[in-house]
Amino acid sequence: MNSPHFSTKERILGAAEELFARHGFAGASLRELTATAKVNLAAVNYHFGSKDNLVNEVFRRRLDELSAHRLDALQQVLAKPQPTLEDILSAFIHPALLLSLDKSGGATFVRVLARAYAEHNERLRKFLSENYGHVLKEFAAAFSIQLPHLDKEELYWRIDIIAGALTYAMADFGVIKRRAAMSEKIHRERAAEHLIRFAAAGLRAD
Amino acid sequence: MNSPHFSTKERILGAAEELFARHGFAGASLRELTATAKVNLAAVNYHFGSKDNLVNEVFRRRLDELSAHRLDALQQVLAKPQPTLEDILSAFIHPALLLSLDKSGGATFVRVLARAYAEHNERLRKFLSENYGHVLKEFAAAFSIQLPHLDKEELYWRIDIIAGALTYAMADFGVIKRRAAMSEKIHRERAAEHLIRFAAAGLRAD
DNA sequence: ATATTATTCAAACGATCGTTTGGTTTCCCG
DNA sequence: CGGGAAACCAAACGATCGTTTGAATAATAT
Structure with a gap:
């Protein structure tokens, strides 16, 4: 899900789906999430505005x-x-x-x-x-x-x-x-x- | 559940049960919990050692x-x-x-x-x-x-x-x-x- | 090629969390 | 009554969280 041929947004969505399933919404931190997706920590807020909005998406x-x-x-x-x-x-x-x-x-x-x-x-x-x-x-x-x-x-x-x-x-x-x-x-x-x-x-x- | 004729430990257990049901274990903070139980913030660690152990109890x-x-x-x-x-x-x-x-x-x-x-x-x-x-x-x-x-x-x-x-x-x-x-x-x-x-x-x- | 925009990045910010501390009060037994 | 243990309390500590910043880089258009 973090293959390089996926865009940053898609890698974030994939990692988010995986980590939300495993740890819940509050339990999954953006630091672990962005590390899994192999993107910078700030990428979530840049592409999705907030963690809450990432959950929505x-x-x-x-x-x-x-x-x-x-x-x-x-x-x-x-x-x-x-x-x-x-x-x-x-x-x-x-x-x-x-x-x-x-x-x-x-x-x-x-x-x-x-x-x-x-x-x-x-x-x-x-x-x-x-x-x-x-x-x-x-x-x-x-x-x-x-x-x-x-x-x-x-x-x-x-x-x-x-x-x-x-x-x-x-x-x-x-x-x-x-x-x-x-x-x-x-x-x-x-x-x-x-x-x-x-x-x-x-x-x-x- | 926070009636004065309950002991501090019992009031904490009652409030914990209520807040864990509503917000989950990670989602319920000790500050809201102790406020609900009408006890001091440090009472949880004093009587139960840690939040994790409170969950156990x-x-x-x-x-x-x-x-x-x-x-x-x-x-x-x-x-x-x-x-x-x-x-x-x-x-x-x-x-x-x-x-x-x-x-x-x-x-x-x-x-x-x-x-x-x-x-x-x-x-x-x-x-x-x-x-x-x-x-x-x-x-x-x-x-x-x-x-x-x-x-x-x-x-x-x-x-x-x-x-x-x-x-x-x-x-x-x-x-x-x-x-x-x-x-x-x-x-x-x-x-x-x-x-x-x-x-x-x-x-x-x- | 240059200007403009989009994206990435390391670093820091403020807030909140569980926990610890040290002192004060309350309780109880000799 | 007095003294020691138990209980309580306000305050602070260190860690982690989501978020923001401002500069560096990449991509795109004129």
């Missing part, structure tokens, strides 16, 4: 595409005659599954996503809400039709918890490396199916 | 009891003629559910537990592994009998991920407060059942 680089995939999948699901809760959840999870299987940092980014859920950083939540809140809003609306017995507050609470647990479960925080990439893909796909069923049960509960 | 205060409950429940399950995977998972989750329903900080501590999973702090992991690793080891042995097709490495990996997701899902990180305590208890119990089924499916997958 790490998310933007991946979330624009992930959100688009999720909304596409949701639109296809809602076009069906009788969409199920599992269909909607699949539209939410499957794009993240694809991202986690991506070879160039996608899996690392899913771990960063899980960090974002765990660290209840107010500033970051505001950024994500302002830029990608409409995605969760559309999914919440789709869920709401399937779950008329839940009021808005209760639904949002459940989506928040479930989305966090789903993301965490997909994030693969374990220390042990898996053996074969092929077996990993199969495992993740099956895990995603189980996650969908678990989340559907959690949403359907009275 | 926050866990020890709750985990001794939680681990004992889990091992008791596991022993009862293994005494049955045909224990199922769900039985073993229930022995792991149910004590945590009881803790999360505890009125005096138990729910807050479950959020701290979820933090511990998300922050991959090496020092903290070592402390937890040394002091409570035998609990996970006994559960892993019980799982292993039910899941002979999984080798040790794969089993530990799955337990790590699943335990993290379970803990996170139980941690109730959502901002929205629930309305009635009674409805919360019912909701959590049902959520625990769903979690058990989800985790069992994840463990049983090839």
Whole structure:
């Protein structure tokens, strides 16, 4: 990720993704980050303005595409005659599954996503809400039709918890490396199916 | 938690639990912590030696009891003629559910537990592994009998991920407060059942 | 080739962190 | 009551953090 044929900005983004996944946002220092990226310490502030904004850009680089995939999948699901809760959840999870299987940092980014859920950083939540809140809003609306017995507050609470647990479960925080990439893909796909069923049960509960 | 009839050590532990849950271990500063506990800044180092050791003691205060409950429940399950995977998972989750329903900080501590999973702090992991690793080891042995097709490495990996997701899902990180305590208890119990089924499916997958 | 802009760099700044110090107060037992 | 241990407190220490500075270098355009 710090190969010389990447630009300074790209090397910083790559190192940031890696170190944010490993140490969290506050835990990753700009000194270790810039050393990993093989750039000068001041390069982060020069190219991104601040560490906070670097965090934003790490998310933007991946979330624009992930959100688009999720909304596409949701639109296809809602076009069906009788969409199920599992269909909607699949539209939410499957794009993240694809991202986690991506070879160039996608899996690392899913771990960063899980960090974002765990660290209840107010500033970051505001950024994500302002830029990608409409995605969760559309999914919440789709869920709401399937779950008329839940009021808005209760639904949002459940989506928040479930989305966090789903993301965490997909994030693969374990220390042990898996053996074969092929077996990993199969495992993740099956895990995603189980996650969908678990989340559907959690949403359907009275 | 900072009532004057609590001792200084207890006030510090209570404030630490609260602030660790809200801001994480690195994110909670001793200055805010001691201000919340209404004690002097130096009191933490006087009574606990260091911030790291304070983190340890926050866990020890709750985990001794939680681990004992889990091992008791596991022993009862293994005494049955045909224990199922769900039985073993229930022995792991149910004590945590009881803790999360505890009125005096138990729910807050479950959020701290979820933090511990998300922050991959090496020092903290070592402390937890040394002091409570035998609990996970006994559960892993019980799982292993039910899941002979999984080798040790794969089993530990799955337990790590699943335990993290379970803990996170139980941690109730959502901002929205629930309305009635009674409805919360019912909701959590049902959520625990769903979690058990989800985790069992994840463990049983090839 | 020269002027202008963009980028990189070593060094320092101010703020905040956990921790330590030395003195004061409080408590308790002989 | 008196004396020694325990507890508390304000203040300072050293380290590390994100950020800024101003000069040196590289790249680009006229």
